[in-house]
Amino acid sequence: MxxxxxxxxxxxxxxxxxxxxxxxxxxxxxxxxxxxxxxxxxxxxxxxxxxxxxxxxxxxxxxxxxxxxxxxxxxxxxxxxxxxxxxxxxxxxxxxxxxxxxxxxxxxxxxxxxxxxxxxxxxxxxxxxxxxxxxxQQPRGIYVASRASIPERAARWKHLRDVEGWHIVSTWIDEAGDGETDDFSDLWLRIVDEIRGAERLILYVEADDFPLKGALIEVGIALAAGVKVFVVAPGVAIEARSRRPIGSWMDHPLVTLAPSMEAALEGAARRSRSDEEKxxxxxxxxxxxxxxxxxxxxxxxxxxxxxxxxxxxxxxxxxxxxxxxxxxxxx
Known part of the structure; x- marks a missing residue:
């Protein structure tokens, strides 16, 4: 050679x-x-x-x-x-x-x-x-977990990041749909790194999204790392005791059921201009x-x-x- x-x-x-x-x-x-x-x-x-x-x-x-x-x-x-x-x-x-x-x-x-x-x-x-x-040195950010197979979801999270300025650290949103990664090993290493370094994880789920798959793993990573979790579930009827269809893990002290994305984002970090430029x-x-x-x-x-x-x-x-x-x- x-x-x-x-x-x-x-x-x-x-x-x-x-x-x-x-x-x-x-x-x-x-x-x-x-x-x-x-x-x-x-x-x-x-x-x-x-x-x-x-x-x-x-x-x-x-x-x-x-x-x-x-x-x-x-x-x-x-x-x-x-x-x-x-x-x-x-x-x-x-x-x-x-x-x-x-x-x-x-x-x-x-x-x-x-x-x-x-x-x-x-x-x-x-x-x-x-x-x-x-x-x-950037402030700890927001990891958003949701169905990756729905392009509109990724587009919404990119809008929150790129237009509204929220410090969203989920890189999968840039690879959803046609740009989907062909290296899932690298993707999941990044996911673990991003969640553990985040200030909060927001799980967004709608009624047609069940059963949850990768999003449940992401929530588990967050809870294991002590990262607080907000669940936003518009239109989902959640049973009082079992917390189905989401799961009993919703009663974990780090988990909060938020009525909207706006509520889940309250108090979260925004990207400063200097951070963005750097x-x-x-x-x-x-x-x-x-x-x-x-x-x-x-x-x-x-x-x-x-x-x-x-x-x-x-x-x-x-x-x-x-x-x-x-x-x-x-x-």
Missing amino acids: SDNHAVPVKDILADPTHPAHAGVVFLAEKVSRGEVSLCACIGPVYGEPYCACEMRRRGLPPSDEHVKALEESTAKLKSLVASGALSSEPGNTTQPEIDVADVVKSHQIRFVQLPKMDIDAVVLATMRHLRAIGSK AALLHRVFDKIDALPADDFTRKLATYKDGAVTKALVEMHEMSATVAATGKDND
Whole structure:
């Protein structure tokens, strides 16, 4: 393979003769024992057991150490490039771009490679990681759960977010209908992250929506994370004792039956203009790379002669640092 061509980890695990086999096995064992963050990203973590987005996913409070990690990550990655720890050897067609075992052992960098992912996917996952860190200062938002198969619902929630300015954090509303995601694993990781980071969840359900499916899982995630839940059920006759057809979980102390969306939104966060602009700038930086076709993405990586993935990560860190410092991207 060429310097910038990644071998999927599942293939390395299945091939004992591959030069990275021992390292990947080593890493897989650390993941299975829970010694490495289950988040699919690369990132230096100082004095913390998990990276910032795994902390969010587990419902743990943000840490000042993660701010330090973001500030120091560029310097750390550059030092790894200089030492050769993350560089591939030019002309060597069997040398992996990243020796995961050495990285984990020598530099204490949490690096998780899920079997279905290749190196390019790790870069994209890392961009999502940086995006999560960069936007963590926003106020806790609103997660809206409802039937995803009804386009009018998603359009209504987008109107509340984009026109009325409510701080709705549910990203599924941008993928409902024709734009539906083809990666439900990624979708549900995002859902868990968004709910746990929310200030409230609003379940909107009408009489024709039963039986509920994914929305019940979303409510369960919220209650397990201590997130308050508002139920808006226009036209639904709810039995006094059993709470059917919704369920007896409505009597949980975190759950409130609201007469309308307006009532459920009372006291919730709105997006400030500065938050919107800051988030938009950061998203634009990463969306430029997210939007690249596969061939263009490969060519972008190929512009780096050595340690292509690492240097791409360094570039991403530098871009995020620029946005954080100046509020401007490089357009």
